[in-house]
Amino acid sequence: MITGKNYIGNKLSAKGNISHKTINPKLNIENATEFIEAVTEEIDEAAQLATEAFKTFRKTPGKQRAKFLNAIADEILALDQKLIDVYTTESGLPEGRAVGERGRTVMQLKSFANLISSEDWKSNTFDAAMPDRTPLPKDDLRKTVIPIGPVVVFGASNFPFAFSAAGGDTASALASGCPVIVKAHEMHSGTSELVATAILKAAEKTGMPNGVFSHLSGRGPVVGLALVNHPQIKAVGFTGSLAAGRAIMDAASKRKEPIPVYAEMGSINPVIITPKAIETRGEALASTYAGSITVGTGQFCTNPGLLLTIANDKTDAFVKDLAKKTIAIDAQCMLHPNIKAGFDKNGTAVATQKGVETVAKISDAIDANFAASQIVTVSGADFLANPKIHQEVFGPFSLVVKCKDEAQLIEIIETLEGQLTGTIIAEDSEISNLEDIVDALANRVGRIIFNGVPTGVEVCPSMQHGGPYPASSNAKYTSVGTHAINRWVRPISYQSFPKQLLPEGLQK
Structure with missing residues (x-):
């Protein structure tokens, strides 16, 4: 059911007095539901809840997070024709495209679930101690990656499924151990809310902490920039125009603690x-x-x-x-x-x-x-x-x-x-x-x-979907394929550490 409200974790909230409606572009008329736009208090609540959830979620074993991602895929499919109908009504895209994009979204979730079912994706390294080395001994060193914290994901206009509420940014961030707050695209608010309900049902069924996912509505830059500027947000995922992406990058760089923005901003190819x-x-x-x-x-x-x-x-x-x-x-x-x-x-x-x-x-x-x-x-x-x-x-x-x-x-x-x-x-x-x-x-x-065409982006480890600025904000990373997870983690070394205090993947 589409409520038009915001989701602060598993709680519905509608504290604002500004609303908007989506548009049926084929008929050029507004759709019926009014979506209440998030206010500062709700943004604060979502960020604080995500921060609390991060304390637990970051330590949740990869196999358990994989169950969460697979459950999201199942819940999206369970929405069946209702989700497809809302997608086509809000986007003007045909049903075949909706079904195909839903399939890609489900496949992305399952791909990340498979990835994190083992420690291999972290590329952990081990350098054994050499206490007898001269002229100086060498300490034991082990390196892995850890999630960076709550992530804001902006829903994309051109992919209401694959780059939106449960799209590649959300799937990869959740896979890494980062809670996600989605800012829904204003023209796909109903589609986004339905997918949000699937994510929250999956979180409950798999025992994820409340706040691992929130979903907020808002037109224009107000809600989005408030999220980017919130001190408890640690990274941003964005797909859209250069103007919007640049505004987000500028805001993130001017924070007291600047944060990375992974923006994909178009191309003439x-x-x-x-x-x-x-x-x-x-x-x-x-x-x-x-x-x-x-x-x-x-x-x-x-x-x-x-x-x-x-x-x-x-x-x-x-x-x-x-x-x-x-x-x-x-x-x-x-x-x-x-x-x-x-x-x-x-x-x-x-x-x-x-x-x-x-x-x-x-x-x-x-x-x-x-x-x-x-x-x-x-x-x-x-x-x-x-x-x-x-x-x-x-x-x-x-x-x-x-x-x-x-x-x-x-x-x-x-x-x-x-x-x-x-x-x-x-x-x-x-x-x-x-x-x-x-x-x-x-x-x-x-x-x-x-000897091919650029349209069509295969979701696989060898895909690079990103390029020099302004195609993307950081050409080292991709927003498509399993390597997209690397945007939401950072490396950390442990030197001469007791085994019982090390992350599980380094305990050998």
Whole structure:
């Protein structure tokens, strides 16, 4: 049942007098439930409860925390069609996407549960004492990792399941032994609350301490920044816009005790397509990339927003074919009116810059929150001269840059901001000539794809979902895959310690 209230641990709370409603973007109407936004007193209560829970939860054995994560997965599935219906009503996304994303969320939880069922993920190290070493003896040293404390997770707009209440940030933080306070995304408040009830039921069933999870509502920056600034919060997980992520980073850095912010803030994901690839399979590539640009209404952080190739007649024909195939795909609903407004504003800002040509844009009348897919093109020289063209347009939009030659293409790669992904489309016969392009991309991105599409992020240990700023706030870490747990722990060494005082994993 959706109550519209906040969850301070296992207690419902509604002390505020400000509320909001979510929106059905397909119908462009408000949904019925009012969500009461959290106030300072509730934020304090949630942070204090999480701090108390941390004292117990940090010492809860990994196998017991694994039972908790598996129980969350089971409780999410138990919500069945009710959860799917709320998801589609609040997001405008189709039921198939909802079911698929729920499956990914459940799989993430189970993956972390499997990870923490042994001590292997901690990479514990042991250096035996050498009392007879000269000129100085060596003490016994053992190193492990420990959880850092209560974590705030911001629900993401574009993934109402996989990057939200029980998404990768929450799953990895709970797996590490850190309590979590979720700040629900205002446009998915009902979806988020239902998932929160699943987490709290799982906590009760598996004997987790009260306060291991709380769930708060709030529009705009007020609740979120209050959580970031709270002295009992020790880290933040965020997926969203650069503007919001930057505000969170700035607030966290100005605290008396600065805390880490692990923010994933979008990307234009450059795709390099060689002339030979266009000549050999241009039509197939146009179909593949039209699908990648428009999948999920282009609302993926790995959407291919920038295509780089060499100018010639075949490139011109490829761009026209890509544009034709892109706008032939039916217009789709965006997640909410704010995203639609941003798409229109940023798309227009790029398309109206000097030298930018709109090759094709859906012109038929579409419903209020549906996106008009668009392909634009520009020369390499104009792209280099105007940083305003480099901005992300979040939605089904892609800019094709026609470079003078490979040297200019590499120069463009080197001038780009940090990106989540970079892709190379080439023929096998060209592999020996790609080293310079690979090197340039490797300095700017977190993941390089060869002869594929950047959309689609496999959840596995080898996945790196993060890149140089501003793609993410710390390129050393990933927000996808089991290595995401490393964001919420810190290393600690024990020197000459009695065995009975050591963490269990170091007692050997």
